[in-house]
Amino acid sequence: MTISKSTLRGSNRLKEGDKRRVVDETSRKRRQRKVMELLESDNYHDDPHADLVMSKKIPRFDDSLEQRSTRTKKRNQLVDEDRAEAEANKRVSYMDIQCEESPMPPRHFCAVCGFLGHYSCLSCGTRFCCIRCMDTHADTRCLKWAA
Template sequence: MTGRESNRIKDADKKRVLDEAARERRARKALEALEQDNFHEDPHADLVMSKKLPKFQDSLKSTKEKKPKRKTLESKAKYKKSLQQLLEEEKQLRPEGPNWFTAQAKPSKYPPRHFCAVCGVFSKYSCTACGTRYCSIRCLHTHQETRCLKWTA
């Protein structure tokens, strides 16, 4: 007569478990991919709004009731700069003084906090296969279905 076995123990042999170096490589590649996705110029920065187009928010107001004009989002968008542009300006303005590049802080005396990779809440647990943090069974299932070892390291 055979004993009952746990499905978790049966499935553990089938799972691929990464060592610490592979986990670090995988995390670094994921961060590099995110950096490449996030940095880009605003595709709408050079758009010019035509004054002939109707303004739908003003359609019911009478023409006699005009209020002083405020700066619109279009005029503010012209002056938006990317982080890279702001850093270059700061480097030129203050090459020696305290700036983004010379800022330092001593190491924290507290241990690092870990957050759930699925929902962002504090996490206590980590995936046995890839080491990603999760906070609950629900987030573990989401991680296993959609994220765990889906990208090659």
Template sequence: MSRESGRIKDASQKRILDEAARKRRQKKALEALEQDNFHDDPHADLVMSKKIPKFQETLDNRSNSRKKKTRSAEYYKQRFRKTFAQLVEEDLNVNPNPPNYASAQAPPSRLPERHFCAVCGFPSNYICIPCGARYCCVKCLGTHLDTRCMKWTV
């Protein structure tokens, strides 16, 4: 009795996408990511209700006078942060004349395109046959097949 890989057996049952279907799948995945990134953090305004004890207090610090809490600039950066779309719109309103984000262009590179692994981000040499995603090693291929391959349906 010979052993065979379950991955090879499943590969014959999977469909292979053409280039147009891969582009549609990639566009749909990017739109889903944009939707996820657009929302504000639901936990941004949570306030701890329980006071954390300060173990290094001395008798002098236990007096009835309390210091007023001051908020740092970092607090306001996090509280009133803007999305990428808001920053681009603000840039266009402040500086309508070029150069600005909307008018920035660069010529195409003279160097060949670099390809990176869809799982870990390292340079990749291999392509997943069903979906066209790139991977760099067998471990990343296993992760891709288990969690990502064909996750987004066309």
């Protein structure tokens, strides 16, 4: 059994490049839409573990006997109140506000570490900044939600 020289030698980058697939723009948009739907479908319920009693008592530094009853408002309540106040005062609400387009070109950030992402993945188009972030992206993130 003889092994040819072409199988022994060669660029690993080129060999691995054949295994990876390049996704077209429509598949990238579909994947991005799926990711956004997954993020938006997150529920905004109270934390079920928030009322757990700790085994150790929390020290009290004030001697006041009166208890303040404060309730925190949910995000949806704050948005609804802001919309109602905006309609009453004839102003733009927080959710409806827009700004003009920037004269500067958009900045692209690394999807792994957050630095400026100068390079983009050939398969999915996600930005990264260095080889270490590219390896992390390829191992854990690349085309994870693509179907």
